[in-house]
Amino acid sequence: MISTARFVLADSREAADLGAFLSRLLRFDRAAAVRLQLVADEAGGAGVLAVYGRLPLGSAGVLALRTTRLGADAEPLPGTTDLTVSAGQLLEGVDEAGSALAVPPPVTGPAWAGLLPPRRGWQQLGEVGAGLVVPQVMAAVAEFKERSAQVPEHHRTREVLDRLADEIWSRPLGALPALPLRAAHAAYRIGFLHPDARLTAHRAGGWLRLTAPHGTVALRATAAPGAGLGLTPLL
Numbered sequence: 001m002i003s004t005a006r007f008v009l010a011d012s013r014e015a016a017d018l019g020a021f022l023s024r025l026l027r028f029d030r031a032a033a034v035r036l037q038l039v040a041d042e043a044g045g046a047g048v049l050a051v052y053g054r055l056p057l058g059s060a061g062v063l064a065l066r067t068t069r070l071g072a073d074a075e076p077l078p079g080t081t082d083l084t085v086s087a088g089q090l091l092e093g094v095d096e097a098g099s100a101l102a103v104p105p106p107v108t109g110p111a112w113a114g115l116l117p118p119r120r121g122w123q124q125l126g127e128v129g130a131g132l133v134v135p136q137v138m139a140a141v142a143e144f145k146e147r148s149a150q151v152p153e154h155h156r157t158r159e160v161l162d163r164l165a166d167e168i169w170s171r172p173l174g175a176l177p178a179l180p181l182r183a184a185h186a187a188y189r190i191g192f193l194h195p196d197a198r199l200t201a202h203r204a205g206g207w208l209r210l211t212a213p214h215g216t217v218a219l220r221a222t223a224a225p226g227a228g229l230g231l232t233p234l235l
Helices: 012-028 087-092 134-150 158-169 181-189
Strands: 005-008 033-039 048-057 060-069 082-086 100-103 123-129 176-180 198-204 207-212 215-220
Touching: 012 048, 012 060, 012 087, 012 100, 033 087, 048 181, 060 181, 082 087, 087 100, 123 176, 134 158, 134 181, 158 181, 176 181, 176 198, 176 207, 181 198, 181 207, 181 215
Parallel strands: none
Antiparallel strands: 005 100, 033 048, 033 082, 048 060, 060 215, 123 198, 198 207, 207 215
């Protein structure tokens, strides 16, 4: 792997968490790409590296955002403030022992990478503990497995399974009814839905987001274009 930059991370835990996030993304798509953005810390710290990926759940995708704190001596390098790279190559560049990250050369980004959620204008819709969300997610997972198993094998196409998934995951999330169940499912699949976490729901224009201490998922609430660019990471 040819690296374009090497970032010092805050500690080995940051490197390990980033590696786990990338590994989960690659389980969905071995050719996955991620969009990287360097975000300055308004308090004067080293800032964070925001990593966006897409989870292809059903016929609709959900964006996942994981932020990684940079070390005190990390400095932005020219050409690395906003780029799209291979998730697999970025994972190869995670140096947990050295608390560092080697960033590979950019790639041509997928369509989703050009339209991220807005930076500002988010209205909070509610807050709840993950313990009230996890049971509904697990019940829906069990329902999907049961109903998909009942579909005759010769009819069990990707299109049929996506329709079933869309039916289940588009239901309102019981503890946060402003969000579809799909948001909580995505947070669970990417490792953000820890049992003791506090979750908050927000809306901005045609976007919805579910934020947990370990990351954020965002999805389009409507098909309306022009929602803006750049979900602001939580420092």
